[in-house]
Amino acid sequence: MNIETMIREVQTQLGIQVDGRAGPETWCAIHARIVKPATVPEDKASPTDPRSQQCIATLLPDVRPLALALIEKAALHGITIKVIGGTRSYAEQDALYAKGRSQPGPKVTNARGGYSNHNFGIAFDIGVFEGNRYLGDSPKYKAVGALGMDLGLEWGGNWKTLVDQPHYQLRPAWAAGMRESDMLAELRRRVANGLAVFA
Numbered sequence: 332m333n334i335e336t337m338i339r340e341v342q343t344q345l346g347i348q349v350d351g352r353a354g355p356e357t358w359c360a361i362h363a364r365i366v367k368p369a370t371v372p373e374d375k376a377s378p379t380d381p382r383s384q385q386c387i388a389t390l391l392p393d394v395r396p397l398a399l400a401l402i403e404k405a406a407l408h409g410i411t412i413k414v415i416g417g418t419r420s421y422a423e424q425d426a427l428y429a430k431g432r433s434q435p436g437p438k439v440t441n442a443r444g445g446y447s448n449h450n451f452g453i454a455f456d457i458g459v460f461e462g463n464r465y466l467g468d469s470p471k472y473k474a475v476g477a478l479g480m481d482l483g484l485e486w487g488g489n490w491k492t493l494v495d496q497p498h499y500q501l502r503p504a505w506a507a508g509m510r511e512s513d514m515l516a517e518l519r520r521r522v523a524n525g526l527a528v529f530a
């Protein structure tokens with residue numbers, strides 16, 4: 332087996348970007364996997380908490396390793412994040428959309444069922460935590476945003492119209508350069524026809 336194949340297999344196992352080159356990210360992930368569990372106190376040894384695991388399980392398999400890698404990367408930078416939102420059905424999205432409209436409370440989304448990236452398994456939301464305390468507003472969101480973009484994720488903090496710092500999504504290759512509304516239309520079409528989102 333040649334060295335590049337070996338690195339690719341290691342990268343696949345680590346759930347990080349697979350490019351066959353062992354750069355800083357690969358070494359950080361190897362360090363986190365092999366060295367850190369032995370040296371870090373029990374409560375930080377496994378950065379993936381049950382809530383994150385549950386949310387990540389709702390994502391498409393292509394997106395899961397990236398969500399895990401983001402948690403791991405943030406932890407390496409001393410930032411505790413959890414994945415607190417994953418995939419929602421159209422019905423769940425409609426129920427959210429009703430809040431502040433036909434239902435009481437403030438509006439929480441502008442997207443009906445089928446009009447949110449969260450309806451297709453490609454998007455997740457994170458929360459920054461200090462210990463068990465959730466921080467709704469923290470400069471750390473921006474720091475994590477940079478880490479997410481490094482991983483190839485789109486970060487909601489870059490959006491112009493509705494800045495959404497906790498939001499991340501993996502844009503399918505076919506949607507490169509597409510307007511968000513066009514991408515969502517194609518996602519709806521694919522799901523309605525039983526086609527793969529990422530193929």
Ligand SMILES: [Zn+2]
Binds near residue numbers: 454495498499
């Ligand atoms: Zn979101």
